[in-house]
Amino acid sequence: MTNAMFPRGMTRRGVLKGGMALTAAGLILPAGMAMAQAEPKKGGVFRVGIGHGSTTDGYDPGLWDQLYVQTFAAARHNQLIEIAADGSLVGEIAESWSSSDGANWVFKIRDGVTFHSGKPVTVDDVIASLNHHRGEASTSAVKPYFDAVTDIKADGTNLVVTLNAPNADFPYLMSDYHLPVMPGTDGKIDPTSPDGCGGYIVESYEPGVQATLKRNPDYWKSDRAHFDQIVLLTILDPAARLNALMTNEVDVIDQVDPASIGLLESRGVANILSISGNAHYVFPMDARAAPFTDNNVRLALKYAFDRQELVDKILAGHGSVSNDNPIGPANRYFFADMEAKTYDPDKAKSYLKKAGMDKLEVTLSAANAAFAGAVDAAVLMSEKAAPAGITITVDRVPDDGYWDNVWMKKPFCASYWGGRPVEDQMFTTAYQTGAAWNESFWSNAEFDKLLVAARSELDEAKRKDMYQEMQRLVSFEGSTIIPMYNNYVMALSKALATPEKVANNWNLDGFRCVERWWFA
């Protein structure tokens, strides 16, 4: 219930900071488990139990922040661009897009798509939808995306977006879930209306409780949205979610309690879907505050805990060890051969000695708001650090207000990242000197120089070297402990079928389970 009562902190931030997975998705199926992979069938009522949702949820896309509203949005809306299960960009409302210089982008708006109200989707609706996130008075979370946008206008039925500088990744931004196409009136969308052009039409919605949607009979995608009806339920309590699945009250649940995965599998009542992505758990240390100013101290801490143990006990094996590297195995320039750090109290001691200390006492602030199991992870780290002469005092802080009062305020705390599809995005967001979300306040001139240089480097091999050097710098000189990459773990009723490839960019098949999955 920790998460249950204060569910917002955890993924909100992860989600916001998360990017779009670009590379291949991985689908890990436990041995012996066979998924129904037949041709999609239509019909059935699909009930999703989601460990998020609050009475303050609403239809304003600028304020969407967690799995419930995201999945709900994916059910009723389309965006300009969709990220396919394999990570590639697929046109949705934008039939195609192009740019001659990377600064002027032209999107061709698909013809013949209508909103649930019956009104056809026009370029003006798209402009209104994007403008909702622009301008002084906008309260949208993705307002910064549009800082570089100087103009959005229609060119016939095409949409033209002008940037103040070239950005080859701009289409990725347009696939963000905050940017659904909604009907506009006088250049404005109504942020309290559920109308969209997606596969399902809202029948009823009680925020924080449940939403019921029926299939959109006029949906332009004929091979999607297989269910007759979908019900999205907020079930905050992990045990209640599990019970709901086991008593066949729902067909799929997210965030399965790692402790129960094994039991659930052995019961044979559900299939476990465990998707590896770039999401990772981190423990940032404030590099400006003693004793973390000394890299030897940071290294001592990095060698003073058992990464595999954390993967085994916190993730129940549904994840993989990270070498303090925010770039995951799914990234293009992932530095797989970097010297691995293993649990080595002696080495930790020797680093402490180099820092001129015999023992170290630090306080680690953690709440499960940071990520599920953060407090337990901290306790495990504290246990393992003791033989190295390091005393980690675990300060379990309230979930409520964690991101306001602890994160980036306490010198050593727990945090979570959804990962980024592009290395540059990850580093720029959280590791560049002075970046808004540089949670460790780390500053490394060499790293900053490389980051800028790599952006304009065209030689693939050199670029790879540069990114790998940056990964090494973060790993061995950085001020962030990154013990593991976590999988998205879901439990599905046996009746449910999924495509062979399940997206790894977000949970629940990139929120799209509602339109990609079906009953076998």
Added chain:
Amino acid sequence: MNEIWRMIGRRLLLGLLTLFVISVVIFGATELLPGDLARELLGQSATPETLAALREQLGLNDPAPIRYLNWLWGVLHGDFGVSMATKKPIAELVGGRLGNTLFLALYAAALSVPLSLMLGVLAALWRNSVFDRMSNALALTSISFPEFFVAYILILWLAQTGLFPSMVRITASTTFSERIYMGFLPALTLTLVVTAHMMRMTRAAIINLLASPYIEMARLKGMSPLRVVLRHAVPNALAPIINVVALNLAYLITGVVVVEVVFVYPGLGQLMVDAVTNRDIPVVQAIALIFASAYVLLNLVADVLSTITNPRLMHRR
């Protein structure tokens, strides 16, 4: 009878005072909480500009006393305001939840009050018997397990076997009988939680009277033990019993967050925790006032009933 009306009037006035104090306490406490609604809504994406824009929009920039007085002014005019987060009128937001909460409370009360009174009377009748000791030990055991634990056990036994649903999905079209069926497990959980207290108090209140001369008189009139307890002891034990029932009913209305969470029951408790988390102060205030009113009213009803059932207070010399 006039005295009763006077008492009701006086108590209602006191109740209003209580509500006022509570609104100040709750408002003050929520003010002391770190963060505000704008931060909660925007989360980590908050840039100073968006924060400022949202704060302006939500009217968070006024000083706290002004915001409180504005709220109070509205309430005094029967306007509980709108939820800051959803812009929905509070009445609409809270209304349905209140109905659900009351339904569950009444359901649990309908199960637990007769059960605990019956058990209490029987335990008093057969005091120190095996039945008395067993029911006492069982009652104590049931209250010493955390609520969620009781709930999970019931789910394991009664939901996984397919007898009852493990969660409650109430929509506008849910019929009454469906509600009864779906709400059974949460109501049963609450029943187990509150029965012990009521049962023990009933037993104690009755046993307390059994040494009275009029009970001996009833026995000496040749009345059966059951009749002695039911007709002679119970009417005189009503005041403490009514009070403990009222106290537990108040708990059933105000204290069931945990059960709501476990059974995914859309009640007021979850809404309040949610609103606290989101710093949606008008909603917090409204629910706090509902809870407090329930408490005040139930206490009032208990006192009125205690008075009405007590001839010494009803029929003055």
Added chain:
Amino acid sequence: MQVLVVLAVALVAFFGVALVSRAALRTFAPAHQKPTFRDMPLTASFGIAVILIYVLVAVFAPLLAPFKESEVVGAQYLPWAAPYYLGTDKLGRDMLTRLIYGARNTVGIAFATTALAFTVGSILGIWAALVGGWLDQWLSRFVDALMAIPALIFSLLLLTIFGTSVLSLILVIASVDATRVYRLARSVAQGIVVMDYIEAARLRGEGKWRLIRREILPNAMAPLVAEFGLRFCFVFLSISALSFLGLGIKPPTADWGSMVRENATLITFGDITPLLPAGAIALLTVAVNFVVDWQLHRASGLKE
């Protein structure tokens, strides 16, 4: 069938513990206390034995526990087998060790909290009943107002504001609980302050503090002790409820409430692990209340 076996074992254990403890109490009690224990019911002797065992376990936890409190000794969820007699928890800590330390932490904190709540609540309550007048009115109205706020939500608010150290946990729960004690103490004291001996003491010119301490409090003890028994248990439950909200006792401190919560999802699979800490709480609750019932019975002089 299994249920019957468990029931039978439980009954045998109950009678065994109760009889042995009664015999022991009768033998070792000081001479003037012997009559007290002579006609003690089995439930009460069982209760006393259980409480004594808990106290011993709490005091000698470091000696009794096979491992250190938060030591990770092996893999998670190991079965019940030596040397982990009750298996391990989700982090691979020895369950038996955690239970033993849990006695110390949970019982200690609950006791401190209840004791504080009773000290403050009963003194204020008696004081209000004794002095009466506007002070009584104001204090009672204020307490009424506080009581009208649901306890869990109020504690949550206060703990979020004041932080979650053990001290603030004790202070917050105690202050919320003190309102309940206040009301009880006040109503009990109102029955006592009209007694002739209080009048006599007042006429003698005794001060308020002495009236409360020597004249009223000893006579209000019986109902207060009964309430203490139940409140003590409610404090456990409050702490475990607050543990859900991430506001309870901080890890890695072993605490039964949190332990129940941590393992709660396992109940779904009929796993017995969460039963251990929950059972530990339940057993203590029942034991405390058995003793309290006995004391009340004695105090009331009801001979039946």
Added chain:
Amino acid sequence: MEKQVLLTIRDLKIEGRSGDAWHQIVKGVDLTLHKGEVLGLIGESGAGKSTLGLAAMGYARDGCRISGGSIDFDGIDLRAAPEADRRALRGKRIAYVAQSAAASFNPAHKLIDQYCEGPVVHGVMPREKAEADAVELYRRMRLPNPDEIGFRYPHQVSGGQLQRAMTAMAMSCRPDLIIFDEPTTALDVTTQIEVLAAIRDIVRQFGTAAIYITHDLAVVAQMADRIKVLLRGDEVEESDTRSMLAAPREDYTRSLWAVRSFARPALPAATGTPVVSVRNVTAGYGAVDVLKDVSFDIHARRTVAVVGESGSGKSTTARVITGLLPPRKGEILFNGKPLPPSFKARSREELRQCQMIYQMADTALNPKLRLRELIGRPAEMYLGLKGRALETRIRDLLALIELEPDKYIDRLPSELSGGQKQRIGIARALAAEPQMIICDEVTSALDQIVQEGILKLLDRLQGELNLAYMFITHDLATVKSIADEVVVMQHGQVVERGPKAELFAAPKEDYTNLLLSSVPEMDLDWLNRLLAARGEHA
């Protein structure tokens, strides 16, 4: 003519439990009762009279058990009969009238409902008939408004009327036997007369047999055909009333007869400044004046008895003197100087000088304190005694009230008998070394022989310590034995006051006369004569 035997009790033994042990309360008593006969059971508290009376119904109180002997009611063996059979007899053929009707009527039900319960449940008559019957019996019991009094709740009816209503209720099934357990003890003397008359008449009218339990010989003499005297569970003697009164065989019986042998001659009227002077006091609660213009003086080494029935304002007067109830008008002078009206404003020395002894020693002594502290506290507080000096003083005080210090000093009040408790109340008052003591009904809860001891003690102490007593009582016998002056109160006013001898010899006021004449006398015909004299009843 030999009457038919109704009840035969042989060698009855009843045990009561204290802790684990059982001790005998009734130690082998025989009893025979004929139809229509009234047997008086008499004895002090602890004699086992009530226990024996209840045993006649086959009933033992919680914590008691019938351990031996036989009870035969009209051919039914009450010990052997199943509980259901016994239950069928109770209320129907054997009825019970309890000491305190106010406590024995269920406060939750109307009188008539309680009346009808027995006949209806026992199937004697249907509800409608029972109601009509109730009205008839209420009329015969000379209750006012017999048609509507049954529809009142017990608390709306006065004590004397309740006692008559309870007798009516006992009659509801026309039982063969009624047990009267001290039915008039809790009543004022003037009320007692009416109730006694009503009970006697109804028993005679229906020819019901009765066991009449009381501690008051004068009362039982009016009611009973035969009298059995009990002492600590044993029978002392039994004989018909006339011969018992004329020639008791046993010493114990004679000692019962010899009540109030203690009487001290009144001292001459005192002169000089009174210790306490009540001057024109008017006082009350809320809007009601309970006291109206009350004045009297109390001198050193004198006892002023304040007499009156309940509600006459005796105790309120005490509360005004002690300062618990500041008067509306008038004042209290202490040695000629006015005292502050409220005790809160009085100095410690002023508080010390006037001490109080309460009627109910049970509620007047803190049950959780040991005697050492109970007695020692005033000495410690007022006189500043500490350590050895205090200990010595406590022991002296215990010796003064004739309790052995070593044995009692560490006891709790619950470990004392009623008379001993009252002595502790006295010791506590003495510990303050006051000039004046208010005794509020100090003997009325005690057995007569114990009362005697307390009165003697108080008298002795008065002489030794030069104390002034204000003696509040409703018991004229006590007044006769200890008072120097008498103040008669009624409805909050002083009706008459004067030296004891004058007042008793020639009461000036009607009320005083009524009060004096209502005190039962040890004479078989006292009640008849009195009623005849008052013209109420032949």
